[in-house]
Amino acid sequence: MSRKTNIENPFLYGKVVTGKYFVNREKERQEIAREIEQHTNIILYSPRRYGKTSLVLQTFIDLSLKHKDFSALIVDFYTITSKEKFLLRLADEYGKNAGLTLEKLIRHFKTFLTGIVPIITVDAMGNPRVEIQMTPGQMPLIFEQIVNLPQKLAETGKLVAVFFDEFQETHHFNGQNFQKELRAIIQHHSHVSYIFSGSKHHLFETMFENPENPLYRIGKRMELGKIPLENYLPFLTQNLKKVHPQFTEKQGEEIYAQANGIPYYVQMLAHEVFNLAVLKPRAKPEELIHQAVNDILDNKSEEFGFIFEHLNRSERLTLEMLIKKDGQGLFKKDNQYILAPSTIKKALTNLQQKGIIERRGNRYHFQDIFFERWLRQHL
Ligand SMILES: Nc1ncnc2c1ncn2[C@@H]1O[C@H](COP(=O)(O)OP(=O)(O)OP(=O)(O)O)[C@@H](O)[C@H]1O
Ligand SMILES: [Mg+2]
Structure with missing residues (x-):
């Protein structure tokens, strides 16, 4: 085995990236950090996989290096299916940030959640989890108490940010009511910054841009774009050069262009190219990029075939038209x-709901650029 095969692949995808794996976003990091320092709420939009979660978590790391009393409470609504689960999650996050040991946490909840029994369980990893038994009648009181916890934390002198990731998922649990109750409480939290982040464009937009909705303009709107080529290029080129000295900026640009500049796909393609470059030091960089694209398409062809098979005729024809x-x-x-126009309209709605396409302005885009390529080859 050559020494090079032991080199760690610097291009990660499919998970949150921070630290040395995180590329640039200097401007956005500074802007979000500044808003948090000023206790402003933020509404963060982007199409899927542009890097919202990574950006916010990286900014939290930046802030914790700058302020020793910074607290971040993180709630990912993808994993939360009910209001009760939301409350438990938030309470758990509070416990972690308030530096409460398990024993203290129980005592804390007992005193402030009068008459309610906290139950402590241990999960598969051995981590303690707090659960609270509650009847529907107790819900409003508990809701208020728990949702007020971030402000309580801020009152102890900490800088507090609450990250509500994939917030559009709250529409599953009686959305508008939940949002109304939430707003009624958090609008008084003068010292906490809430970050609402989400991707399903139409759903998310209605939540914050429609004056009839409770969370209408609750924060500053930020739309996350692609990472500009000039900011990505040094990371791409330098890392590829390390394993294959023939790589230049030209190939960095090529990878970026092939992946349409979408961070997730840039990383996926660069990851493959990097692996191939280690295995084939004599191959030309352009050949490696070409092969990487084909390998990705090959690997995904079964998955794409499966997606396509499960579409109805009008959805397939609509994709073809697109x-x-x-x-x-x-x-x-x-x-x-x-x-018929009504059939196209319905197919477009279905395709958006299935996460295959997405509307931006008056144009529809594929969420997965490799699926789009695969379709071009097969239709
Ligand atoms: N700043 C970055 N540096 C390097 N890679 C990034 C960056 N931002 C995003 N990525 C790439 O994109 C992928 C998706 O990032 P992330 O999960 O943060 O995006 P997201 O917008 O939250 O996605 P989703 O819509 O699926 O929640 C990461 O796994 C990584 O490969
Ligand atoms: Mg995310």
């Missing part, structure tokens, strides 16, 4: 696919 028409002008008269 490919041919570059994502726009589907309702023009020259529609040779003989689909």
